[in-house]
Amino acid sequence: AQKITQTQPGMFVQEKEAVTLDCTYDTSDQSYGLFWYKQPSSGEMIFLIYQGSYDEQNATEGRYSLNFQKARKSANLVISASQLGDSAMYFCAMREGRLTGGGNKLTFGTGTQLKVEL
Amino acid sequence: DGGITQSPKYLFRKEGQNVTLSCEQNLNHDAMYWYRQDPGQGLRLIYYSQIVNDFQKGDIAEGYSVSREKKESFPLTVTSAQKNPTAFYLCASSISGGLRETQYFGPGTRLLVL
Numbered sequence: 001a002q003k004i005t006q007t008q009p010g011m012f013v014q015e016k017e018a019v020t021l022d023c024t025y026d027t028s029d030q031s032y033g034l035f036w037y038k039q040p041s042s043g044e045m046i047f048l049i050y051q052g053s054y055d056e057q058n059a060t061e062g063r064y065s066l067n068f069q070k071a072r073k074s075a076n077l078v079i080s081a082s083q084l085g086d087s088a089m090y091f092c093a094m095r096e097g098r099l100t101g102g103g104n105k106l107t108f109g110t111g112t113q114l115k116v117e118l
Numbered sequence: 119d120g121g122i123t124q125s126p127k128y129l130f131r132k133e134g135q136n137v138t139l140s141c142e143q144n145l146n147h148d149a150m151y152w153y154r155q156d157p158g159q160g161l162r163l164i165y166y167s168q169i170v171n172d173f174q175k176g177d178i179a180e181g182y183s184v185s186r187e188k189k190e191s192f193p194l195t196v197t198s199a200q201k202n203p204t205a206f207y208l209c210a211s212s213i214s215g216g217l218r219e220t221q222y223f224g225p226g227t228r229l230l231v232l
Contacts, residue, residue, distance in 0.1 A: 004160070033217050043206060045161075045223035052218055091160055097217055105176060106151075106221060108160030 003027065004092050004109035011114050013082045020067070021077040021112045023092030029053075031097035034075040035106065036066065039089040048090075051075055082116045089113050120145045122224035124209050129229045131196065131203060139194045139227045141209030148214050150192035151221060154178060155206040164207075167192055168214070196229060204231050 005024045013019040025034065036048040051059045051066045059066040067076040079086055090113075093106045122143045131137045141150065149168045153161035163176030167186040181200025186192055192211075196203045206228050210221040 031217060035220070037223075043208075043226040043228075045208060045210070047220050047222065050218065050220060093160075095217055105163050105166070106161070108162075110158070110160050 002109075003107045004094055006092055006109035006112050008112045009110075011112055013079075013114065013116055015084060015116055015118055016081055018078060018080045019082055019114065021079070021090050021092075021114065023075045023077065023109060025073050025075060025092075025094050027073075027094065027096050029096045033095045034066070034068070035093045035095070036064070036075075036077045037091045037093060038086075039091060039111070041088070045091070049077065079114075084116050084118070087114060087116045122209060122211055122222060124207075124224040124227050126227060127225070129227055130232050131229060132232050134198045136195055136197050137229070139196070139207055139209075139229070141192045141194065141224060142190055143192075143209075143211045143224075144190060145211055145213075145222065146189070147211035147222075148189070149212045149219070150186065151210040151212075152176075152182075152184065152192070152194045153208045153210065155208060155226075161208060164194065203229055205229060 003026050032053045034051045038046045049059050049061045049064045051068050058068050063080045065078045089111045091111045092109045125140045151166040152164040155161050162178050164182050165184040167173035173186050183195045208226045209224045212219040212221045
């Protein structure tokens with residue numbers, strides 16, 4: 001079974017609108033971390049936001065927020081007020097705790113290609 | 119400026135040849151990682167190291183080797199045993215291996231087979 005599932009291969013959004021990128025995960029561990037990265041066409045992975053499994057509040061970083069629904073095992077990324085520079089590939093990733101032997105490994109989803117239009 | 123550098127940006131490999139990808143960081147991070155990315159896919163872990171002179175296999179270590187002789191450096195060798203090496207290779211580092219620790223990535227190396 002896939003540990004990280006991103007069901008939207010591609011998304012379009014108009015400039016200045018908000019967009020939600022979906023991510024669901026699968027783990028039997030109680031302690032885990034969820035990350036979102038942005039990958040522009042240049043290829044570098046840029047860290048956006050982190051959510052810990054025990055964090056009570058949803059994470060926010062500027063225009064990025066994470067809609068964390070633990071019971072549904074989802075960690076959707078919300079980008080508010082989209083900008084042309086937000087056009088990129090977005091990856092959801094999970095690090096599991098030592099209980100499941102996760103160690104330091106990040107498990108990535110297959111990504112969502114976001115295109116921001118005028 | 120602190121960061122992670124990878125070289126070369128593009129690398130061409132001939133059949134039967136070993137090639138080495140460089141990764142250097144000046145962030146004073148203990149942990150370093152190598153990932154492989156194929157077109158349309160996410161990243162997969164090849165090897166990681168939490169401390170100098172120690173490293174562990176990731177999910178797809180076959181055909182690859184690493185060394186960690188210095189804290190700043192974590193070179194990856196793609197050996198001739200790796201039959202499908204064409205991919206984008208990303209190096210990352212983090213302060214430690216803690217659950218909350220963010221991994222920061224270098225700019226990547228594209229490896230192509232001639």
